[in-house]
Amino acid sequence: MKLPAVAIATAFACGILLGYLSFTSSLLATPFWFRGLFLLSLFILLIGVEFVRRERLQAALASAVCAWILLGALAVRIADRPLPADHVLAFIQKGELELKTPLRWRGRLRDEPRRLPWGYAVDIDLAQVNYQGKALSTRGGMRLGYEPTIPAAALADFHAGDEVAFTAQARLPAVFRDDGAFDRRDYLAQQGIHLVAPLRAAELTERLKPAPKTLRVWIARSRAHLRMELDGMLAGAPDAAGVLRAMLLGDRSFVDREESKSFQATGTFHVLVIAGLHVSALAFFLHFAARALRLSRGLTSLFILALLIGYVAVVEVRPPVVRATLMAAVVVLGRAMFRRLDLLNSAGMAALVILLVRPLELFDASFQLSFLAMGCIGGLAAPWLENTIEPYARALRGWRDVTRDAANEPRPTQFRIDLRALDRWLASRLPGILGARAGGGLAALTAFGFRVWEIFVLSLVLQAGMLPMMAKQFHRITLSGPVANLVAVPITGILVPLGFLTLGAGLAYQRLGALLGVPLAWLTHLLMRMVLWLAHFSGWSYRIPGPPWWTVAWFFAALVALAVLLRLGKRQATRVALVCLALAAGVIASYPFAPRLTVGALEVTALDVGQGDSILVILPRGKTMLIDGGGAFAGFRGEENYAGPDPGEDAVSPYLWSRGIRRLDVVALTHAHHDHLGGLIAIVENFRVGSLWIGREVAAPAFARLEQLATERHIPIVHEASGASFDRDGVHGDVLWPHTAGKEPAGPPKNDDSLVLRLVYGKRAILLPGDAEKDAEQEIVAETPGDALRADVLKVGHHGSRNSTTPEFLARVHPSLALISSGADNPYGHPSPELLERRDRWRVLAGVVLRRVSRGPSSRCLNGSATSRSRAEAPELARSQWPLGIRGSSCIGPRKRHCLRAHHCEPETSGGKRAVRAARTLQTLRRSGRGARLLHGA
Template sequence: MTDKLLLTALALAAGSALARAPLPAALAAVISLFLLRRHLERWALVGLALVLALGALRARAAIDEAAALHARVTEALGPPGRCEGEAIVLRSPVVQRGEPAAPGEERGEARIEVELVQGGCERGPLEGPLRARLHGAPEDLARGDHVRLVADLAPVHLFLNESLPDPRPSIARSGVAASGGIVDLERISRGQGIPAWIDRARAHVRRRIEATFHPEAEPLARALVLGETDLHEADNEAFRRSGLSHLLAVSGTHLVLAVAGLAAAARALLLRVTPLSARLDVGRISAALAIPTSWLYADFAGGSGSALRAAGMLSVVMLVRALGRRPSGVRAFGGSLLLAAILDPLVGSDPSFVLSAAATAGLLGLDRPIAHHLVRGPALVRAVLRPIATTLAAMVGCTPFLAMMTPSLSLLGILANLVAAPIGELAALPVCLLHATLAWAPPVERGAALLGSGALIAVRAVARVTSDLGGIVTFPPPTPSQLAAVALTALAAALAKDALRRGAALALGFAALLVLEQGAAHAGNAQGRLRVRTLDVGQGDSILVDLPDGKTMLIDGGGFMGSPVDTGTRVVLPVLRALRKERVDVVVLSHPHPDHFGGLVSTLPAIEVGELWDTGQGEDHGAGPTYASMLANLRHRKIPIRRPDTLCGKHVIGGATIEVLAPCPGFVPDESANDNSFVLRITYGRRSALLVGDAEAAAERSLIEKNPAALRADLLKLGHHGSRTSTTAPFLDAVRPSVALVCSGVRNRYGHPDPGVLASLRARAITIARTDRGGDIVWETDGEAVHLTRPSAR
């Protein structure tokens, strides 16, 4: 563990953690250096501290540059609009078809990344190159292709919420800050060189897989061979819940198996060339050949981060072998990590990197100790227990980081891996890779497709059975402090000189995790305070209200029409889990529009719900099957659904006073859903927040006529995302807020918030906080003082 190369790599990679979570990362760094003081010279400790600082500076600069890039693209593009010009294809096309096509139905198209080198958009000509991710591209494009295109473009929406991982490193890593769909595309010239040839080979293999594999196995084969994660939704969920997703990902394990197998085959062939094998070590030749092969295969398989890093690590091992030296697993691991951290200052923010590194560290550090204690008995029993030990070693390393990416892990995952891994890695993988080379022999190709289909469907069957059996453990995502504690525990255990000290380090680390978990739960609770958290869900509303006694309200869940992005699974549920909230006491659907209830559809079944407040207009007028299924699910769970006739007036809930001001005594059938929005005034002590849904001018006039004094509030959530149809001057004069919240997204076509509304707010010296300008907003009060966490403060 005191290998200086490995420690240097870890310090450089950890710089991204120091840049994103300075306090826990800095504390962990100080303690780490203290633990290492007896194992390293003073100059080495100072060097590690300097490397860590350098990594943090590089990471911070990359994040700031990504934020500036996104701001420039947002300013240049404005709302979604039509752009046209010439572009260069930068990334391999990725096909995502979704569910199987019906007979006669046209198949889907590809997603590509391009650099627009000249052209213009509705706002004017482009100033400088612009990188964009586009859907709807022809599948036969290749990197380097020069195209002329027309596309609908908009800035990428970040969904920037303080409780969730920062999304800006992905922009820093890719340089892509805009996305959209292709309207028309014409290829001007074809790309040349190895990347273009690889992409054409990918397209050829994709066509052969589609032509020869069983329809149920075809998406699985494309995932395994090409890295196109395009499973049917039911299969995707089964693989995720069973812990078998890695078997279909082009992971480092797959790359090592494939390239090492080719190197072994090359060595066997070279051994048969007697004049060559008699004079040279053919193992060194095959190792040298494996280095370019590993990079070519990683690129062909989609160029994922884990595959490229595995290629780097394998290249280090093979280079050492080609030079005639004995490779060291630890030094090869350290060398590959150092190379990755040098090339990418934010590599520590890449989930695939973290998982690959954690799994490898688990194998290097825990495989032998676990095997020593577990693998015992007769030879047959040991043969069964040995892969269990290896799987446990890798899973122990990965578990804290898997918790960041998925809310649940399967207790049956180890058994599922024992059954499915041999089928996937020793049968499906080699057969599917062999199939990619057999187009010249159709009968043999069909036979390979038949065998590969059978193996893949068998793996899927294991995933489905495991998923159906349950055994899923759900837990909250670890905080930065908890991840720092995990890292410190691993370091202390690795440095321990005997089993007793190692056990003490693990026990202390476990205790620290429990204490930090209590702290995270306390931080997510606003005991004695009223906290209004406006989530960044794009062009929509979702507001989480923490009441003074610990109860929680959720008002709306955001949502998009005709988009695969689910704000419930993308934002609302992760925020609730990060804040350690398993129950929401009151869910309010302000009105039945998709940008308000869309995210609730996936959120509500996953949490405990006390009651739902609904205006009733959606059910009376018909708001569609999604809305109806949401209510049906709540009724099946016997969760009360309350209407305005039982809600209008004042309620003391959670230590705060909640007034339902509209629609009272019920919704007005002739009014729009917007003007029938719930209007809530939440008061704690001397401070109030007024939340008006999408109420427009007519609703505002009605509220003023009823009781203008009841509208006075310190915080106003603007109606209808800041539209010019809301927030009239008389309404502002009645409310007299000091802070105005605007819930809107950079990808809205409506011009929200309206410049006239913003001017009216500024004229009254009202502080404006917008979710489209930096993410979620938190307003809280103890009943007297008020604190606002504005996006610009992050």
């Protein structure tokens, strides 16, 4: 077998998949089956050895595959161990530790304090926490963030390895619980970070013991010193320093968000992630240096391996770097033993080593993309190049030497003969030295053209081969990748060795480092300008929903078939496989599927966007309206100075894509505070938008940027004001506020600018007041006659603050359900205690469920005569415990989301019995600790 490592790694991966199934997992949980299957795998391996001894290789191969599949299933059980009893998360899960108040922690600094755009952060390996007068020994990781007001000098005495004590209120990393949303908590857990906490003052941290002199501490301090050295050499070009931090040291903290989007849009983001390209460039540079030093083959291999291992340690042991270094090590060791290894076999060996150490790495997107890239290069690009230009590229070596013609195939040999003839002709026609050098120049130009074509083919194959993964994981299709990488890859191949050479020179002699930093900064700016220029071409990159599983299976089946047929040299079958692959790629890239919507009902979904607001409205015949896009709060003037998670990109967009939505007919902004506006920038960039609705024009940078983006994309901007109405898909909508919607800025944004909408479908209504406060509510109540304010569902104004949702307003609205969009640990205490206490004064209401939207999207479907609710909204309640007498059957079910259409919403019992049921439901919700509240009156 030519690819034994690939076969073994594939079998082991299949075993991991098998072990991950619920049936197999429950089976292996019993010691009897676990030990039995382990002994069986050893027995099969022994049988395989006997088959090898008898030279029955096919039977030996089958035995080995079966044994590795069983070992893979067992590895999952070993890797998927529960948390240790003293882990900080185990204490929290068991209720033995609560994070409601600041606590005194002890631990050891994992790294040097790291400078970030907003301040400083340091990672700490926890050792102890004082809780309720007891010192609990614990383990786990915490990221401690220093407020920007704390001076950098206060951190000067803290270094990697120091044992410290500090007082901080820790919390679990915030996550958005919408379908498809980025899971930041899991992302940090993979880095060993389980809690995060802000440090309010430097005096709250105490250094207990200095760091011991260990190799780990020395590496951590060297890493910090390299970052400082790089920043110092490029102090005049901070944007270039941020990109080089990412390319050389793996720190993307200072890459601007817009720059990051440009790299993503052009398919060149991989140059910012240390992986195969960077490790290959560094290994090639080290090989060149070893040859210049005239080292032997063995010493060259040791030299390269030692420095690559040191590089992995300096940039931290990140999975992509480890994978690339393992593959480089396999190639280097193969050359040292005079063996030429197949690229696929090298990738198989690296994958097997990683999966043996960390079996669950198989489910990591980074792992999948890395080895899919290697598979595309080794299985498609390498055979393609070998059958086209590679024989001619090899024929250029020593092309003037006639004695080497016999070492080439007939066509490349003829190519050498023609090149020599052309050289003689040019020499006879051109004068002097020009004629003597013409042939060499022509050969060099031809070799350069071959290398350009090679980069283009590699980029094209990689972009095409990773198409399903990019669409599934990142919802992006990039068409400019092959062209952009023609420039990005060579520049990166120069920047990486030049960057490390500059760092080394700067450490030895500062002026020399500053001198080399000039061309380094120039090349970096060249790369950035090229990427930015290509990113401006609209249509070359666009966002789509993730493809259905069967299209992905179709694509990869055709891809594997094409790779196998290329190796076998089956030309006709290769063409058929190529056509099948192209068809699958076309289906994935175009996404011709209808969105998954509720037909014949008005659906309203309040999305989990943390502390902001975002509401998706789907009309009965499929028209879509998004009201606000969430966003982290960045001041009441709508500034853009926040650089944290973007709810529009990380929560709202993934949820819309999870339902197959590519177009939003209306995007409405209630008002220009950043917790409503911030995410809409990403929404307008990611989706086709029919029109943008706004109320008052205000003076705010983020608001101006949103309007500018809408104008650039030819999106009509509609100014809505009270008195306006619309009718779409059988739904009547009224704009109740604000009074004026002029095009002249009316000063800084405020809550009472909010666009207030009331949607009516049949006999049911929904009221969406944005952040309107009591002044606006009083005017709305005074100006709206009769039952024109009545609504079955109310989105509570201003996240449940005490200045909104007044008793008079509630009495007029008379909702059956009230939704509060307020994340956990709200810095302003929303929802306010005053609002929650008002339930005792709401005598006019028979029962109101108050749902806090902080644990996933909350959906409501109105079919014109009844209201239904999402089961995900209160998962701790059995159906019989749901208030308001709602019964239901599933009407749609994309993944975790179930929207139930109610048979009826009338009370099943008398008012007194329903009040008792409401009280019991309130107790259940309180016991669950999930933030929901039930408000009711007598």
